[in-house]
Amino acid sequence: MHIKCYLYASRIQIGAMTVQKIENMVGALALALSDSFMLATQEQAPELGPAAAALALLGHEPGMPIERLRRALGLSHSGTVRLIDRLVAGGVIERHSSEHDRRAVALHLTKSGEEKCAAILAVRQQRISCALKVLDPHELEALGKIAEKLLKSQVHNLDEAYCVCRLCDAAACVNCPVAAALDESKAAQKISL
């Protein structure tokens, strides 16, 4: 849009390839990976589409209101309400009343929902693990560091954080870089006040 994002001109050669080619391959890889685990996770949910992400988010943060879920899933409000309706009818989540805001609904997984959620997280991890199995330990470590750096730079507010992490396994991600980036940007805001 209005921001100049190219640090290197894309034709520049870095090692054996151009920046352009690296960018293109990263895009293809991101698509391949997300295609793989998006399909797999959705097959574990009661329906295709955003249901799997909804269950994973509620597993991570029980009591989440509809509006927060809506932002994380990128749906319209009515779309989210109808999604919740179907998931309640399917017996995987329940609407409770919120503690501190009587307008809000506190969404919770049922026992069955927790099982679905566990299956969703497991199949996602399995798909990613399977894709990364060709890397040697050194490459895996390098990829981990790079992913951490990139993730930190991608997230600027809470909505984006919930969105990016909507299928994450919070238990697997100790010292989550996304949470750290959010804390840092909050700290920066306080200083600027």
Place this chain on the structure above:
Amino acid sequence: MHIKCYLYASRIQIGAMTVQKIENMVGALALALSDSFMLATQEQAPELGPAAAALALLGHEPGMPIERLRRALGLSHSGTVRLIDRLVAGGVIERHSSEHDRRAVALHLTKSGEEKCAAILAVRQQRISCALKVLDPHELEALGKIAEKLLKSQVHNLDEAYCVCRLCDAAACVNCPVAAALDESKAAQKISL
């Protein structure tokens, strides 16, 4: 499914983090990247959904029949036909008759379609470039090598190749690793005969 995919037990520590955490971050990163450029590319197409990928594929391979497009997009046949109908009505593609198979349709971009296709490829590249701009040249090169290795291992047949590369800029990706992996697997098949 039936294949054991874990090379390392996920609790194993590699450098500063567990394999589990690395896998989780890679998943989140793949989601963040693909979310970003999927939305951006779809906004450049005449409609949201698979239209952007269809235009990119036809830009790369003019004359492609509906059935190949169908497999790359992962739609039903009728869904693909209707998508083509809408894109034809929108003036971005045309149905021609195929040279060697009188059942098949040869799909081609119109002038307007080529412009949309260029915009789609450009915005994708821009989004990825923007996301990677925090990396230094050394990290970028490392990521390039890792992405190349991972891409090669992910693609096993022509349908998967078209699917993974459905938004790629073929001009940017000289010596495409996906094509190379396909050639190798074909060569391996011939040897096994």
Place this chain on the structure above:
DNA sequence: ATTAATATATGCTTGACGCATACATAACCC
């Protein structure tokens, strides 16, 4: 030549999604 497989087209139905609207509660503020 029959039969099976492939490529495309279409009538029909379903269902997820968004818009507009309505209502309840909370936050603000003068």
Place this chain on the structure above:
DNA sequence: GGGTTATGTATGCGTCAAGCATATATTAAT
């Protein structure tokens, strides 16, 4: 503290993309 605005949720309604089943044409296979 009453009035205004903002926030969170629910629902009637229309739209439209997607899949199923089926039909037709062409090619391949036996």
